[in-house]
Amino acid sequence: MVMIEFPYAAVILMIVGAIGGLLQTRPIDKILMLAVLGDGLISMIAAYQYLDVAMASSFMTFVGIIIIMIGLIRTLEIKKARGELF
């Protein structure tokens, strides 16, 4: 059975998340792929065995994603009221 090391799995996760997040065009897909990138960051910090830092940074990225989604919905409402959507 071939086992890859845990930090290499984190590296693969971060590269997939970064390239996929940059090349998508819909904002919901971008936010999902950047959540994959954030998971790679958390597992890379956990490979250093800084578990408290991993916990705190996961809370930070969570709040940032919520703020971005609130702003995205507000922007889409303004565009729909103006008739520019679709």
Place this chain on the structure above:
Amino acid sequence: MISPTETLPWISFYLGIALLVIGSLGVVFGPKASKEPIIRLINLTVPITGIALIFISYNYTLTMLTILSVNTMFYIITIRAIIRLEEMEALY
């Protein structure tokens, strides 16, 4: 087994530099980034993650937490500005 003091800082440092370069090019030239500013703001998450990886490779944990929390405050202020400019139709 990868040791956290010898091999892991090298992996994390070079991955951080790669994410910084790829993310900067994506912020400037990314698809639909010049039409919608919120897509440019979402693309900005990738170089911030690269900077956090470079800081964690030097064992600067408090610096990494500070830059992530300042990133969240930057999101709050910039989202407010984007919504105001979108209401005033002054973005284009």
